[in-house]
Amino acid sequence: MIDIIQTYWLYFLVGQFPNGPLGGLALTVLLAALSLTLALPAGIALGLARVSPFRAIRWPITGLVYLVRGVPLLMVIFWAYFFLPTITGVKTEQFSTMLMALVAFNAVYLAEIVRAGIVGVARGQFESARALGLGWWRAMRWVVLPQALRSMLPSLVNQFASTIKDTSLGYIIGLTEVSFIAAQINTQVFTHATQVYLLLALTYFTLCYSLSRVAYVLEKRLNRRTAAPARVPLSIEPTTNPAA
Amino acid sequence: MIQFDNVNKWYGNYHALVDVSETIAQGEVVVVCGPSGSGKSTLIRTINRLEPIDSGTISLHGADIHARGVDVNQFRSHIGFVFQQFNLFPHLSVLQNCTLAPVALRGLKPAQARDKALALLERVGLAAKADAFPSELSGGQQQRVAIARALAMEPPVMLFDEPTSALDPEMVGEVLMVMRDLVRDGMTLVVVTHEMGFAREVAHRVLFMDQGRILERAEPHAFFNAPQHPRAKQFLADIRSPFARGD
Numbered sequence: 001m002i003d004i005i006q007t008y009w010l011y012f013l014v015g016q017f018p019n020g021p022l023g024g025l026a027l028t029v030l031l032a033a034l035s036l037t038l039a040l041p042a043g044i045a046l047g048l049a050r051v052s053p054f055r056a057i058r059w060p061i062t063g064l065v066y067l068v069r070g071v072p073l074l075m076v077i078f079w080a081y082f083f084l085p086t087i088t089g090v091k092t093e094q095f096s097t098m099l100m101a102l103v104a105f106n107a108v109y110l111a112e113i114v115r116a117g118i119v120g121v122a123r124g125q126f127e128s129a130r131a132l133g134l135g136w137w138r139a140m141r142w143v144v145l146p147q148a149l150r151s152m153l154p155s156l157v158n159q160f161a162s163t164i165k166d167t168s169l170g171y172i173i174g175l176t177e178v179s180f181i182a183a184q185i186n187t188q189v190f191t192h193a194t195q196v197y198l199l200l201a202l203t204y205f206t207l208c209y210s211l212s213r214v215a216y217v218l219e220k221r222l223n224r225r226t227a228a229p230a231r232v233p234l235s236i237e238p239t240t241n242p243a244a
Numbered sequence: 245m246i247q248f249d250n251v252n253k254w255y256g257n258y259h260a261l262v263d264v265s266e267t268i269a270q271g272e273v274v275v276v277c278g279p280s281g282s283g284k285s286t287l288i289r290t291i292n293r294l295e296p297i298d299s300g301t302i303s304l305h306g307a308d309i310h311a312r313g314v315d316v317n318q319f320r321s322h323i324g325f326v327f328q329q330f331n332l333f334p335h336l337s338v339l340q341n342c343t344l345a346p347v348a349l350r351g352l353k354p355a356q357a358r359d360k361a362l363a364l365l366e367r368v369g370l371a372a373k374a375d376a377f378p379s380e381l382s383g384g385q386q387q388r389v390a391i392a393r394a395l396a397m398e399p400p401v402m403l404f405d406e407p408t409s410a411l412d413p414e415m416v417g418e419v420l421m422v423m424r425d426l427v428r429d430g431m432t433l434v435v436v437t438h439e440m441g442f443a444r445e446v447a448h449r450v451l452f453m454d455q456g457r458i459l460e461r462a463e464p465h466a467f468f469n470a471p472q473h474p475r476a477k478q479f480l481a482d483i484r485s486p487f488a489r490g491d
Contacts (some may be wrong), residue, residue, distance in 0.1 A: 128331035128390075131292055132345040132397060133321025142344060146335050 001195045008185050012199075015176045023176030025203060031095065031177060032164045032207070035102040039163070040156075042103060043110025048140065050115040061111075068108040073166055077101040081173045094175035098167070106163050113155045117148030150222055157215040161208040168204075178203060245270040245401065245432055246291060251300035253286060253456075260286045261297070262456040270400075273433045275443040275464075278453035279479055284436045287453065288403050291434065292323040304401075321349050324394030324402035328410050330386040332378035338365065338389050339374040342396045350397070357396070364392040368422050384415030388422050401432040408439055440483060444468055452476045 015023020022030070049061040068076065080101040085091045092100075121144050129139035149156075168179040182200040186193050246268040253261040260283050268274050276284045289295040290302055293309055293316050302309050309319050333341050342361035346352045352360070365371045368388040370381075378386055387407055394402060404423065408416040420442050426433060427446045437443065443450055443464055450467040452460040452475075459473045471477045 122331075124327060124329050124331040125333065127294060128325070128327055129333075130317075131294060131320055131323075131325040131327075132393070133317045133319075133349050134345060135317050138348055142348070143333050147333075150335070 001192070001199075004185070004189060004192055004195055005199070008189075012178070012181055012185065015181055021176065024181045025178045027095070027176060028164075028167050028178040029207070031098060031102070031167045031170065031175075034099055035106060035163050035167070036160055038099070038103045039106035039110055042107035044114050044145070046107055046111035047114025047118065050111055051118050053136065065108050065111055068105060069112070073101070073105050074169060074172065076105050077169055077173060080104075094170065094173050097173060098170040098175050098177075102163060102166060105166075106159060109159055109162075110156070113152050113159060114148065116155075117152035118144055120151055121147045150219075153215060153219050153222075157212055160211055160215075164207050164211065165204055245272075245305060246434070247301075247303045247306075249301045249303075251290065251297050251302060253283075253290065253295065253297045260456050261290070264300070264456075264458055266451065266458060266461070268432065268434060270432055271430050273427050273446055273448045274435070274451060275447040275449070276434065276436045276451045276453060277438065277440070277443065277479075279482075282453040283456040284451075284453045285405055286456075288405050288434055288436050291403055292320050292325055294325075317349075321345070321397050322399050322401075324391075324397065324399035326387070326390050326394055326402065326404045326407050328406040330378075330383070330390045330410070332386050332390055332393070334378050336377075337374070338370065338376050338378065338381070341378070341389060342393045345393075346396050361392070361396055364395050365389070367395075367425070368392045369418075382415060383411045384418045387411065387415075387419045391419075391422055391426075395426075401434070402426060404433065404435040404437065406436050406438070408437065438483070440468070452479065454479070 011024065013024050014026045015021065017023065017026070046061055046065065049057050050065065052058045052061075077098065080092070080097045081094075084097075084100075118140075125147065126139055126144055129143040130136075134142070167177055170177045171180045171183065174180070179200060182196055186196045189196065248264050248266045251261050251264040252259070262283075264287065276287060278284050286295055290297050291304075291309070297310055301311075304319060304323070307319075308314065309316075332338075333344070336344065339358065339361055342364060343352075343354065343357040346357045346360065347354060362371055362374060365374055368391055370385060370388055370392070373381060373385065373389075378389070381389065391402075391407075407423070408419050411419065416439065420439060423433070423435070423442070424446055435442075435447075445464075447464050450460075450462055450464050451458050452462075452467065452471075452473065454475045460467065460471065460476045462472070467476070468480065471480055
């Protein structure tokens with residue numbers, strides 16, 4: 001195993017870079033990071049559209065969500081890679097194809113998480129914001145969404161971890177991300193498949209685990225002040241019973 | 245100041261407000277009481293359009309609140325509303341709860357809004373809690389902050405929807421005290437409450453509602469000592485029975 005690492009570590013990390021296109025783990029991290037940063041705002045926008053009071057906004061987006069949610073990610077990637085160029089006439093290269101597919105697919109899943117988060121915020125919160133004179137958008141922006149995002153954090157992290165792992169599907173369209181590189185290494189050393197793919201698994205695990213640690217710390221920090229302190233229930237307070 | 249003209253409201257087949265007509269004058273303190281389900285909360289919630297109405301008009305200073313195309317946010321920013329469940333924003337500090345709307349809607353500079361909010365918190369006796377979060381306060385304190393939050397918009401009228409009903413009994417007094425203070429300032433108040441002591445002491449007029457109708461309107465003294473309508477007599481007898489909370 002050590003000799004595999006010694007021989008291929010640089011190839012594993014960056015692919016053929018700088019003598020060729022960037023690949024390997026660096027490309028995976030780049031793809032995942034870009035997907036998440038683009039998919040989150042898109043997901044929030046779609047989630048808001050899902051609860052919009054305007055049917056003209058709500059219905060088409062709801063349809064889109066149902067459609068994309070009903071097909072496998074692999075299909076979305078194939079669409080983006082084979083189908084889209086026939087419409088636009090522009091042949092897209094693998095990285096942007098994969099990025100588009102991941103953003104579209106994840107935005108839809110995030111939209112449902114966002115919607116659930118918004119619906120989960122007590123109705124009185126929205127009402128009291130509106131009663132102060134804040135409009136729909138401001139009430140969402142300043143009162144409902146901040147609370148919703150907090151409660152959504154665990155589900156968001158779940159989806160983010162999925163996204164990181166889904167980048168491996170780039171393999172199928174020849175994107176030289178880390179799974180592709182691992183397969184390349186495997187064909188070169190071809191008697192050590194177990195070690196190569198164990199390393200690959202560890203790599204993904206490390207990425208996802210670090211993400212959940214960051215999220216955990218974030219969650220703790222967000223909850224430090226605003227969570228209700230444990231209040232002593234009246235019944236077990238050491239008071240004398242006035243009825244006795 | 246606030247005028248109801250033949251207002252009707254339905255929840256499906258349930259007739260929640262039946263031909264309600266009423267005028268509330270500037271500076272008047274009106275207590276709305278009645279059994280649960282009588283429509284008193286619905287009535288007060290229609291004043292700032294938290295509930296839509298099906299027919300009739302409600303106007304504030306002559307302007308129709310429920311008309312199509314009116315800027316409802318503009319109306320609401322001039323009508324303070326205090327909820328039974330306080331509804332403070334839990335992710336914001338007490339001070340931020342009171343500065344959010346004035347900064348967003350009145351264009352106040354953060355420093356101005358802060359000074360004003362602190363003055364209001366002082367008035368409700370909670371200046372020391374400005375940096376606390378709502379979850380760190382008792383129910384009575386939360387409701388006092390909710391009143392300060394509404395006052396921060398300088399509304400000429402305040403609506404209270406059972407402001408003390410969700411409170412432990414020992415906290416009711418502190419909230420009523422703040423409300424008395426508003427009455428002393430000559431503010432227009434519409435209060436839905438079961439606190440008959442409060443009604444008797446500070447209200448200028450009591451409206452008694454049952455089954456979506458205003459059945460009796462009277463000065464507190466007259467209402468409590470000589471109710472006219474049989475249902476009002478029954479209601480007062482019920483709340484005076486030794487096993488119910490009343491005055």
